[in-house]
Every structure is written in C-alpha cells, then in structure tokens.
Amino acid sequence: MTTLVFIFQQTMFFTIPLMIVALGGMFSERSGIVNIALEGIMLIGAFCSILFISIFQTVMSGQLLLLCAIGVAGLAGIIISLFHAYASVNMKADQVISGTAINMLAPALAIYVARLLTGVQQIYFDNTFRIAKVPFLGDIPVIGPLLFQKTYITTYIGFLILIISAIVLYKTRFGLRLRACGEHPHAADSVGINVYKMRYAGVMISGFLGGIGGLIFIVPTSTCFNATVAGYGFLALAVLIFGNWKPLPIFGAALFFGLMKTVASSYSGVPFLADLGVPNVVFKMIPYLATMIILAFTSKNSQMPKAEGIPYDKGSR
Amino acid sequence: MNGKILKPQKAKATRFGTINLNVSVLSSLFAVVVGLLIGFVILLVSNPSQALAAFMAILIGPLKGGMVSIGNVLYYSMPIIMTGLSVGFAFKTGLFNIGASGQFIVGAYGAVLVGVTCTFLGPVHWLAALITAVVFGSLWAGVVGVLKAYANVNEVITSIMMNYLGMLLVNYLVVKTVYNSLKNQSLDIPPSAVIPDMGLNYLFGNSHVNGGIFIAVLAVVVMHIVLNKTTFGFEQKAVGYNREASRYAGINEKRSIVLSMMIAGALSGLGGGLLYLAGTGKCIHVVEVLAAEGFTGISVALLGLSTPIGVLLAGLFIGYITLGGFNMQLFNFAPEIIDIIKAVIIYFSAFALIFKGIINNRNAKILHQEEMLERERQAAALSTAAADSPQNAERGNSK
Numbered sequence: 161m162t163t164l165v166f167i168f169q170q171t172m173f174f175t176i177p178l179m180i181v182a183l184g185g186m187f188s189e190r191s192g193i194v195n196i197a198l199e200g201i202m203l204i205g206a207f208c209s210i211l212f213i214s215i216f217q218t219v220m221s222g223q224l225l226l227l228c229a230i231g232v233a234g235l236a237g238i239i240i241s242l243f244h245a246y247a248s249v250n251m252k253a254d255q256v257i258s259g260t261a262i263n264m265l266a267p268a269l270a271i272y273v274a275r276l277l278t279g280v281q282q283i284y285f286d287n288t289f290r291i292a293k294v295p296f297l298g299d300i301p302v303i304g305p306l307l308f309q310k311t312y313i314t315t316y317i318g319f320l321i322l323i324i325s326a327i328v329l330y331k332t333r334f335g336l337r338l339r340a341c342g343e344h345p346h347a348a349d350s351v352g353i354n355v356y357k358m359r360y361a362g363v364m365i366s367g368f369l370g371g372i373g374g375l376i377f378i379v380p381t382s383t384c385f386n387a388t389v390a391g392y393g394f395l396a397l398a399v400l401i402f403g404n405w406k407p408l409p410i411f412g413a414a415l416f417f418g419l420m421k422t423v424a425s426s427y428s429g430v431p432f433l434a435d436l437g438v439p440n441v442v443f444k445m446i447p448y449l450a451t452m453i454i455l456a457f458t459s460k461n462s463q464m465p466k467a468e469g470i471p472y473d474k475g476s477r
Numbered sequence: 478m479n480g481k482i483l484k485p486q487k488a489k490a491t492r493f494g495t496i497n498l499n500v501s502v503l504s505s506l507f508a509v510v511v512g513l514l515i516g517f518v519i520l521l522v523s524n525p526s527q528a529l530a531a532f533m534a535i536l537i538g539p540l541k542g543g544m545v546s547i548g549n550v551l552y553y554s555m556p557i558i559m560t561g562l563s564v565g566f567a568f569k570t571g572l573f574n575i576g577a578s579g580q581f582i583v584g585a586y587g588a589v590l591v592g593v594t595c596t597f598l599g600p601v602h603w604l605a606a607l608i609t610a611v612v613f614g615s616l617w618a619g620v621v622g623v624l625k626a627y628a629n630v631n632e633v634i635t636s637i638m639m640n641y642l643g644m645l646l647v648n649y650l651v652v653k654t655v656y657n658s659l660k661n662q663s664l665d666i667p668p669s670a671v672i673p674d675m676g677l678n679y680l681f682g683n684s685h686v687n688g689g690i691f692i693a694v695l696a697v698v699v700m701h702i703v704l705n706k707t708t709f710g711f712e713q714k715a716v717g718y719n720r721e722a723s724r725y726a727g728i729n730e731k732r733s734i735v736l737s738m739m740i741a742g743a744l745s746g747l748g749g750g751l752l753y754l755a756g757t758g759k760c761i762h763v764v765e766v767l768a769a770e771g772f773t774g775i776s777v778a779l780l781g782l783s784t785p786i787g788v789l790l791a792g793l794f795i796g797y798i799t800l801g802g803f804n805m806q807l808f809n810f811a812p813e814i815i816d817i818i819k820a821v822i823i824y825f826s827a828f829a830l831i832f833k834g835i836i837n838n839r840n841a842k843i844l845h846q847e848e849m850l851e852r853e854r855q856a857a858a859l860s861t862a863a864a865d866s867p868q869n870a871e872r873g874n875s876k
Binding site: 196243247251253254256257258260261262263264265267268269271272275276281388390391394397398401439441444445448449451452455456457459 | 519523573575624628629630631633634635637638639640641642645646648649765766767772775776779813814816817819820821823824826827828
C-alpha cells in the first residue's frame, strides 16, 4: 500500500506539470499557432518564479509565497510568449523557427541572469510548500493518503486548470471562436472574429500555463533550479499530440507519461519492477516511443487543428 | 506586338531573381547586426564599464591569437558547418530537420564505438569510424523520413522525439560498450582512430584544428554540386517546393523524402564523427542533455540561407563568435551571451520572410510603375501612330 501511494504521488508530481503545459500548448495550437516554444516558456517561468521565491522566502513562506510565485511564473510566461505571438501573428514568421529561437534563448538567458545576480547558475530555495496532511480530508481511508497527504497545493491547482480549460474550450463563446481560428481562420474572419486577437490570446494562455507548469515541475522534485526543465516542454508537446489536442485525453496522456517517468526514476525501489530486469533506459524511452508509434498509426486521421502553422493573411484565399 | 510586351517582362524576371538573393543576404546581415546589437545592450546593462571591452573581445578577440586562434575557429566551426548543412539541405527539400542533435550524437557514438573497439583496422581505422558515423546518422534520420513519407507524420515532432531517444540510447550504449566509469564518459579513442592532421599543424601550430575541416569543406562542395548541378538535387528541391506537383511530374516523392532525411542525417552524423575523432580528448559524457551542435546547426542554416556556401560562411561566423565568447570570459561575463546572440539571430531570421516581402513589394511597386509608364508610352506611341495613319489615309484619299 505504501509503495502504491508513493508511486501515485510521484506520478502526480510528474503528471500535473506535464498536463498544465500541454493544456497551454492546446490553447495555442487550437488557435492555429504551433508552439514548440513550450520548453523555453516553462524554463523562463520556472526561472523567474524560483528567483522570486529565493528572494522573498525571508519575508514570506508556505502557500502564500507559492501562490505569489505561481503568479510570477504565469506573468513571465506570458511575456516570453508574446515574442512568439508577435513573430507568428504580426510578422507571419515560420512558427517553428520562432519557437526554436525561444527555446535557445531561454536557458542562455536564465544562466546569464543567474550568474549576473548570484555568481553561479544554480538558484537554491527552501521548500516550505509541502502540505503534510489536509485537515479532515486527509483522514479519509484510501483517498486520504493518495490525494490529501504529503501533497502540494499545485496538484489541486492542476485539476482546477484542467476543468477550467475544458469548460473554456467547449462551453464558452471564446473557446468556440478560438477553435474556429485554428480550423478555418478565413471563415472565422468572415463572421467578424478578429483572428489576430484570438491567436494572441491562444499564445498568451499557453505562455501563462507554460510558465506555471515550469514552476510546478521544479517545486516538488528539487530545491535547486539549474537553468533546465529537463526536456519537459518537449514531453508536454508529445502529451499534447498524444492527447489529440483535447483536454481530457491530454490528462490521460499526461498520466501515462507521468507514470513512465516515475517508473524510470524509482523502479529500483519497487520490488515488482526491479525483478523484471528491464533496463532503466527503456522506461525513459517509452513516452517518446509511444508518441511516435501513435503518430505513425493515427496521423492520417489526426485531429490536428487544420490551419495550424499557417500564418493568417487576410488578403490570401 | 506581343513580343514587345513579353520581352521587358522576361528581363524583369531575371532582375527579380538577383533582387531576391540580395534581399536574402541583406536580411541575414540584418539578423546578425540585430543579434550583435542586442548582445551588446545586454552586456552594457549588466556591466557598463567592461561592456565595450568584452564586446570587442567577441568581435576581434579571435584575431588577436594569431594562427592558433584561427585554427581554433575552424575547429569550432567544423561540427556546426556539418549540422548546418544537414538542416539547410533538409530546408531545401521542404523538411525541417530539428533532429540534427540526435543524428549528431548517434553518429558520434558510431565513430567512438568503432574508434575504441576496432583497433585492428590499421591505417583506415579513422576512415572506418567516420563512415560508421555517417551510416548511423543517416539510419537514425531515415526513421523520420520513412514516417513522413509513408505515414504522413510531421517530421518536426518525430525529430524532437528522436533527439531524446538518441540521447538516451547513446547514454545507455556508451555505458554498456565503451564506458570510462571514472569520468562517466566514453573511453578515449586510440591515435589510429584520430583524423590525420593533413599538414594543418604546420599552418596553425598548437590549435585544435585537424584534417576534419577539409572533410567538412569537401562536404560543402559536394552538397553545392548535388543541389545545383544534378538531376537528383533538382528532384529533391522540386519535392520541397510542391510534393503533389513533383509526383505528377513523375518523381518518386516518397523515396525522395526518405533519401533527403537520410542525407541530412548522414551530414549530421559525419559532424558528430568529425568532432569526436578530432583528437582533442573530447568524449561523450553520459548526461541527459541534448547535443547543442544540432540546434546551433539551425541558426547556421537559417543564417546561411540554407545554401551550402552560405552555411560554410555562417558556420565560420558562429564558430568565430563562439571563440570570441570564450575570450570574453576574461571580463567576467558568462559565455552564454553568445547563445543569446545566436537565439536572437534565429528569431530575426524568421522575420526574413516579411523583410523580404517589404522590399519585394517596394520593388514590385517600382517595377509596376515602370511598367505602367512603359505601357503609357507604348499606348501614346500607338495612338500617335494610329492618329497618323488615318490622316495619311485621308490625305491619300483626298488626293
């Protein structure tokens, strides 16, 4: 039982950030903008918010500090994503190239600024955010230990983001318009929707969620930020594709990827897995392999937004 | 009449071609200048008193070290010229090869594997190791090509996945086959697997450069000929422009896509081989980080306009400022400023399209105006001619 609880909680630490970032990517791609800059956005979000934590941890601590940091992460993500939006929407640039530029810029900028401010590229912080046990809820058998003990507020925020994302995308006017811009921007434009604005909104949401995801990835797993998010942005991109650009399947995909990550990092501590004798590297490779296999079989009838990656030009037909 | 109108248009079309090339070069230069400027501004903000000296270290530092320094510029340029060629060739054939990083490290592993284990090969040892690198790289990229051609999977996504798979697999295989557990890296390669100097030590003294740079330049020349002078290259480019039309014209576009990816992979793999067989003591570290050379290759290709000659120049430039960045550390700045400059260059290269668009629009407007003037002139000439002839006829009649 304790092993199971341990695996479940570890899985959540990997799943929640993957899901949040992938949901961010979903908003961008459903609006028609390819966002391979997720890695860079995550990194900038994590960098700014961890820096914020390391500065303000002397005056604040606990959940309040974490919530403020989440705000900082989201804001930083939005700011960096604006570069992507400007290039892709206004300048009609190749979205993959602009995304690549941001991915290259982010770690360099994080290391440079960190070394400028502190002399080293690592930023250390104290983890004061763990919730040992949620009152009342933590005492419920089974569910209590799984969800309400030794947990982080970020887990609940993640689920909240999932629900809000699904509602926004499918039940609001904004979501409908956003999806229209990703499928057929000219049709959307013809009924008076401002495609440029919608695409800016999509990319900015992805920046907001991507930045938050970066912070949420770092906080439970480390007390030191070393200018990297370990390829999680790209993994989130895989989650997004695996989840067919839809909120609930994205959650499923993130859960699967999170489980694989957990198995890869802690399989030696789990007797059942250690006995299998499968090399660690296999579990690390499974998420990427699975994405490629799924793509190979489903690409012909993929749910990818139809206008994705194509700059919108009012004059063209 | 028709001939008269067509002729000037033909001349304009050729003129348009030259305008395009000039504009592209201009937009690349524009990206470089903006990149360097932003780098300078960042230096200035972080430490105003040292900024100018540091910036000059980037710009002219490598020249101060004499021939050794220039040799090192060549050494740093060598792998990124290869990955740049790889990305550039794929661009020319309509594919975005963001997977150069994976192909690079897989090729490097092939080279190191043969380099460490096959010591019985004697004088052709290094050549065998290099060829292994080429084969490994091309097979690795071939997977992406097959998925793109036969299952229509977006090559960007699969390339990204293959980057991580390659990095993880190489780490695993290094530990299994050629592991130096003391340093957590691959074993050193024996001297027989090191690419010969080919006389470069006379010219560049103690620098890191070796015969690998000749192989890189040879690859540039070969790719230039393949792309511009052969039917094969023409077909590859045709598929890049329009897959459907190429198929209609009788080109086997599926085969073409697979081949294109395999060639791109071979070039990246060769880059990996060249770097790890350079005899500078470089070994594959077992760390979960993607090879940076693959991504630098993207900036090199974009800056070099995806043409082999352009890639050569851009690679030398990036190699040059990379060495400059190392020199700049004397002034207590982190060398990551070079990565920032590279990223800004990529970002503004992405703008090249609109930059080109603006200039072309302006040129088109000028051409359009000229054409209009020309037409008016012709029309005027015609009308006077027409006005003349009836008069003449009338005169004739009256007489």
